[in-house]
Amino acid sequence: MxxxxxxxxxxxxxxxxxxxxxxxxxxxxxxxxxxxxxxxxxxxxxxxxxxxxxxxxxxxxxxTARPVSQPLAGLDGSSGFAVPPADGAWLSRVEQFQIAPAGPRLGARLHISPATEVLTVLRLRITDDEPMAIEHIALPAGLVPGITPADFEAGSLYQVLRKRFDVHVATAVQTTEATVTDVNESALLGVPVHAPALLFARTTKDAEARTVEYTRSIYRGDRYRITAQLRFDDSSG
CATH class of the missing domain: 1.10.10.10 (Winged helix-like DNA-binding domain superfamily/Winged helix DNA-binding domain)
Known part of the structure; x- marks a missing residue:
């Protein structure tokens, strides 16, 4: 035909x-x-x-714009994954930046008192001149004295934590699930309301086993792809 x-x-x-x-x-x-x-x-x-x-x-x-790929590589002798940088040149735009008491829910996430001050940041992640993700970041404010919105807009946040605040992130537990965007998320990402998206929730610890970050992220389902390296042995299902 x-x-x-x-x-x-x-x-x-x-x-x-x-x-x-x-x-x-x-x-x-x-x-x-x-x-x-x-x-x-x-x-x-x-x-x-x-x-x-x-x-x-x-x-x-x-x-159509090509999906951005985030590789995950299995670590030898460990059940975890290394996380190399994702494809493309990433920039960020800070939409909200404030310090307030953690409250009960965020305090439980970060394993701190509800009265402890927490820095919360909402930033838009941009690659190839297109919005890719919305990140809601929470850090105990006492770990990052003097940090500014500019620190969240250029380069890697984890590099900033290491070099300026001697906070060395080491491990994280992250969940991933399918979702759809709401009205506000759609406006920030430039997609229709109820567009497919990926929801990530990550709790991060440093080398001293302190909980140093809780982040909730919404990534565009049409542009973001995760690629994992898998290894199998005799016990694999």
Whole structure:
């Protein structure tokens, strides 16, 4: 069928172009491939349903932005994972920055008294000039005296903790589950309301086994991907 052939040609066009690239118009592509515009349009709509193309009325058809990959590598002799940096150049924009008593729920998360002051930060994580994630970060304020919003906007927060405050993060327990974005999250991430997302909740300890961070993050489900290295032995299920 011509539509299948056209779809294969479009797939090759997508692979040959960077993410977010504008592809030629339907008129130009129909002439290039020697097919009718209805046949071409049907192939484009099929690839759009598959998430490979996105159509913007009045602007044209674009290749979909490639997912950002976060690798996880198993540690020898341990049940944990090393966490190399994710793909791309990451920036952050701080939306909220405040210090207040922990309260009972956050105090329990951080294993501190509810009256202990906690720094809470809401930041938007950006890569390839697109918002990728919303992070709600909580740190015991006494661990980071003098820290500023700028410290959360450039580079790695964990590097800041190590170099400026002698806090060496060592281990974390992190859960991951599927969710959808609410109205506020959708506005920050630039996605429709109830868009698919990944919810991460992480409790981090330092080399002295102190709980030093609790972070709750919402990552775009259409752009973020986790890749894990797995090892198997005779006891593997």
């Amino acid at each position: 011509k539509r299948i052939w056209v779809r294969d040609q479009l797939r090759q066009l997508i692979e040959d172009n960077p993410s977010g690239a504008l592809i030629p118009s339907e008129r130009d592509l129909s002439e290039q491939f020697g097919v009718s515009r209805p046949t071409l349009r049907a192939a484009i709509e099929e690839l759009a349903r598959d998430g490979l193309l996105v159509r913007h009325p009045g602007r044209g058809t674009f290749t």
